[in-house]
Amino acid sequence: MCHTGVVYARTLGRTTYTFQVSGRLWRNSLIMEDRETGTSWSQVTGRAIYGKHRGTQLERFEAIETSWQQWYAAHPDTTLLKKSEEVLGSHYQRYFDDPERLGLFRAQWLADRMPGKTLVYGANIGAHALAVTEGALDRTEIVQGELGGAPIVVSRGRDSGVRAFVTRVGTDEIKLSRDAESGEVRDVGGSIWDLGSGRCISGPRTGARLETVAITPVYWFAWSGFYPNTQVID
Amino acid sequence: MRRAVKVAILLLLSAAVPVAAKRPEPEVVATIGGEDVYQLLPVGAIPAIDNPEFVSGADADQQMRPEEPVLGVVMGGEARAYSLWQLDAHEIVNDQIAGTAIAATW
Numbered sequence: 001m002c003h004t005g006v007v008y009a010r011t012l013g014r015t016t017y018t019f020q021v022s023g024r025l026w027r028n029s030l031i032m033e034d035r036e037t038g039t040s041w042s043q044v045t046g047r048a049i050y051g052k053h054r055g056t057q058l059e060r061f062e063a064i065e066t067s068w069q070q071w072y073a074a075h076p077d078t079t080l081l082k083k084s085e086e087v088l089g090s091h092y093q094r095y096f097d098d099p100e101r102l103g104l105f106r107a108q109w110l111a112d113r114m115p116g117k118t119l120v121y122g123a124n125i126g127a128h129a130l131a132v133t134e135g136a137l138d139r140t141e142i143v144q145g146e147l148g149g150a151p152i153v154v155s156r157g158r159d160s161g162v163r164a165f166v167t168r169v170g171t172d173e174i175k176l177s178r179d180a181e182s183g184e185v186r187d188v189g190g191s192i193w194d195l196g197s198g199r200c201i202s203g204p205r206t207g208a209r210l211e212t213v214a215i216t217p218v219y220w221f222a223w224s225g226f227y228p229n230t231q232v233i234d
Numbered sequence: 235m236r237r238a239v240k241v242a243i244l245l246l247l248s249a250a251v252p253v254a255a256k257r258p259e260p261e262v263v264a265t266i267g268g269e270d271v272y273q274l275l276p277v278g279a280i281p282a283i284d285n286p287e288f289v290s291g292a293d294a295d296q297q298m299r300p301e302e303p304v305l306g307v308v309m310g311g312e313a314r315a316y317s318l319w320q321l322d323a324h325e326i327v328n329d330q331i332a333g334t335a336i337a338a339t340w
Contacts, residue, residue, distance in 0.1 A: 006339050009334065009337075019328060021281070021325045023279050024263065024271050025272050025274060026270075049271075050264060062307070063305055063307045063338070065318070066306060067302065067303060068304050071304050071315050072295060075308065075315075077291065079312075080291065080316070082287040088319070090318070090319050091322045092322060104260075104272075104274075
């Protein structure tokens with residue numbers, strides 16, 4: 001409904017949980033229910049909204065949305081979840097294609113800054129949130145901003161997936177730009193960075209690694225509903 | 235005049251009723267942060283995948299359309315993709331990658 005693919009850890013403390021589809025919607029998005037305690041978890045935020053674990057936050061991992069072709073080219077050793085039957089399209093294509101349909105229920109906090117079905121790349125650190133539009137990524141390629149006081153960079157990788165990193169090594173803030181001739185991403189000290197992995201691959205900072213910030217591709221109506229105070233880079 | 239307004243309202247209401255009746259009436263089961271939680275389907279009606287199986291990239295390439303959207307994750311040097319067309323019907327995969335228990339959700 002909100003176009004959000006998210007990967008979460010299933011372990012809390014020493015216990016591993018399994019999740020099922022609750023059949024419930026909150027803010028037009030999936031509520032997951034763990035089988036062990038029946039706690040309800042928001043799929044968009046990974047936070048337990050009611051039940052035993054209420055208030056607990058699931059750890060999330062970087063996951064990207066791209067096409068099979070681009071994913072396979074960048075990750076030739078990948079495996080794929082086996083299909084038990086042929087699937088030739090999305091059940092939701094008409095919903096995705098209709099700019100007027102914003103979930104099933106009226107969004108309470110739809111910010112009218114852009115059309116509700118605009119796909120944005122959302123990142124959050126706690127309650128601090130940032131949304132980067134496709135337009136900003138197309139125009140700038142390496143989008144640098146701030147999230148909850150941390151400098152961050154948002155860009156597309158070789159597999160065309162959008163990733164974000166905190167651009168800080170120790171106490172140094174790293175300013176990045178793409179070299180027009182070589183296409184390499186460099187910092188002002190001459191180090192070269194790979195924005196697919198966040199690693200410094202050459203130069204004085206070789207071996208340094210930037211902290212990942214998980215990105216959620218998400219419709220604007222949903223993101224602005226969960227994070228009404230989100231910053232926007234468009 | 236008043237009567238005319240009443241009639242008009244009645245007409246509007248009766249016109250509205252069949253439209254409203256066609257819509258499903260999801261049950262509000264909770265209100266969180268001022269927003270209602272609706273129960274649309276029974277728990278588990280959309281079946282999560284609990285025992286995922288995998289195919290190699292080469293086999294997958296025979297089944298997948300080039301433009302087919304995927305959710306991709308790399309952990310501990312292992313890369314894995316999930317077709318989003320397939321996840322439409324499941325929404326959650328209870329999985330494990332490189333020894334870490336994860337849920338891929340859509």
